[in-house]
Amino acid sequence: MAVVETETHGQVLVVRMNRPERLNALNHELRTELARCWTAFRHDGRLEVAILTGTGRAFCAGEDMKESLAERNPGGRQPDLEDPFNAGTLEKPVIAAVNGFAMGGGFMLVERTDLRVAATGAIFEVSEAKRWLLGGYNHGHLANMPFPVAMEMALGFRFTAERFHQLGFVNRLVAPEAVLEEALGMARHLLTLPPAARVNSVHMMRRMRPAPSPAQQRLAAALHEHGAKGDLIESRAAFAEKRAPQFKGWNDPQDRYRLPQLDEETGGTA
Numbered sequence: 001m002a003v004v005e006t007e008t009h010g011q012v013l014v015v016r017m018n019r020p021e022r023l024n025a026l027n028h029e030l031r032t033e034l035a036r037c038w039t040a041f042r043h044d045g046r047l048e049v050a051i052l053t054g055t056g057r058a059f060c061a062g063e064d065m066k067e068s069l070a071e072r073n074p075g076g077r078q079p080d081l082e083d084p085f086n087a088g089t090l091e092k093p094v095i096a097a098v099n100g101f102a103m104g105g106g107f108m109l110v111e112r113t114d115l116r117v118a119a120t121g122a123i124f125e126v127s128e129a130k131r132w133l134l135g136g137y138n139h140g141h142l143a144n145m146p147f148p149v150a151m152e153m154a155l156g157f158r159f160t161a162e163r164f165h166q167l168g169f170v171n172r173l174v175a176p177e178a179v180l181e182e183a184l185g186m187a188r189h190l191l192t193l194p195p196a197a198r199v200n201s202v203h204m205m206r207r208m209r210p211a212p213s214p215a216q217q218r219l220a221a222a223l224h225e226h227g228a229k230g231d232l233i234e235s236r237a238a239f240a241e242k243r244a245p246q247f248k249g250w251n252d253p254q255d256r257y258r259l260p261q262l263d264e265e266t267g268g269t270a
Contacts, residue, residue, distance in 0.1 A: 004033040005055070011048040012187045013041050014180070020056030026105045027064035028077040035083035042084050042092065048198070049187040052113060053097035053180060054106075062104025062127055065236045074131070074232040076105075085112060093190060093202045097183040098122050098161065099176060104131065111139060114202055116169070117183045118161035119176040124169075129156035131235050133227035134220060138212050143169050215262055222260035 005016040015037055017024040024030070041050055054060055063076050071077060084090040096113040104127035110116055129135030140150020149167060153159075165173040174182045190198055212220065228248040238245035250256050 002033070003030045004037050006037060008047065009184060009187075011046065011191055012184060013044075013047045013050045014184075015041075015050055015052050017052075017054045017060055020054075020058070022064065023056070023058035023061035023101060024054040024106070025061045025064040026076060027067045028079070030064075031076070031083070032079040032081070034085070035079040035081050038083055038085040038090055039081070042090050048092060048195075049190050050092065050094045051097050051180070051183045051187060052094055052109065053183070054099055056100070058101040058103075058106070059096070059098045059122070060103070060106030060109055061101055062106045062108075063131070063236075065240045069233070069236050069240055072233065074236065088112075088206075091199065091203065093198070095183045095186055097179045098124075098170075099179050103127055107139070111142065114205070115171050115183075115186055117172040117174060117179055117186065118165065118170045119179045120161060120173060121176070122161035124159045124161070124164055125156065126153045127156055129154060130239075132224065132232065133229075134223045137220060141210055141212060144210060145169075219260060219262050226255065226258075226260060 001018065003018050005018045007014045007016075015034070017030060017034070019025060019027070019030060038050075041047055068074055068076050082089075085094065093114045094112070096110045096116045096118075098110060098116060098118040099122070100119065101123050102110050103123070103125045107124055107126055110124070126136035126139045135154040135156060137154050140147075140153040143150075143153075145153065145167065159169075161170060161173055164170045172182050172186070193201075228251050231245075231247045231249070234245050234247060
C-alpha cells in the first residue's frame with residue numbers, strides 16, 4: 001500500500017496521505033514520499049493546483065511517536081531530499097481538504113496551505129507545548145489571531161473546525177462527505193483566473209504574511225534550550241505508552257528562574 005496516493009482532475013492534483021492505521025502520522029517514509037510528490041508537482045507543467053488530504057478519520061496526526069522513540073530522535077527523521085512544500089519554494093497554490101484530526105505536524109501542513117476546507121467535527125491542535133520545551137508561539141501570529149487565541153494555540157489547546165471557521169483560519173466548513181468536492185470547486189475557481197493573476201496573487205499574499213522578528217527568533221532558539229532535554233523523549237514515551245508523563249522540568253531547579261531575555265540594544269539574548 002502506497003503511503004501517498006495521487007489522482008489528477010484535469011490540472012488539479014489530489015495528494016492523499018495514506019497511513020489510516022496510524023492516523024497518517026508523519027514517519028520517515030511518508031515525509032519522503034510527500035517530498036517526492038511535491039517536487040514532481042512543482043515541475044509538471046500540466047498541473048496548476050494541488051489539494052492535500054488524508055485517508056480515514058485523520059488528515060494527519062503529526063509526528064510518528066513510535067518511530068521517533070525507536071530512533072531516539074524527537075521530531076522524527078527528515079527526508080534526504082528537499083520538500084518544496086515545507087521549504088516554501090513551491091510556487092503553485094495548495095488547498096487543504098481537512099477530513100479529520102490535524103494535530104502537531106499535521107496542523108503545520110494545513111498552516112502552509114493557501115486555502116483550507118474542513119469537515120464539520122474536524123479537530124486541530126498545535127502540539128508543540130506537549131512535545132518540546134517551547135510551545136507553538138508563532139502559529140497564532142502567522143494566522144493574524146488575537147493574542148488570547150494565539151496564546152491558546154501556543155499552549156496546546158484543541159480547536160474545532162467550527163471555531164477555526166469562525167476565527168477565519170478555515171475558508172469553508174462542510175459535511176465530511178463534501179470536503180474533497182468543495183476543495184475541487186475552489187481549485188476550479190483558481191483555474192478560471194488569468195494564469196499570471198493566480199501566480200502573482202499567491203506569491204504576493206504569501207509575502208505579506210506576518211513573521212516573528214529576527215530578535216524574537218533568536219529568543220525562541222534560546223528558549224528551546226531552556227529545560228531538561230530528557231523531557232522531549234519522556235513526552236513521546238508517555239504518549240506511546242498511554243500514561244501520564246513524568247517531567248523533570250529543569251536539570252537544575254534554579255534554571256526555572258533564569259529565563260533568556262532579549263537585549264533591546266543588540267537584539268540578542270542575555
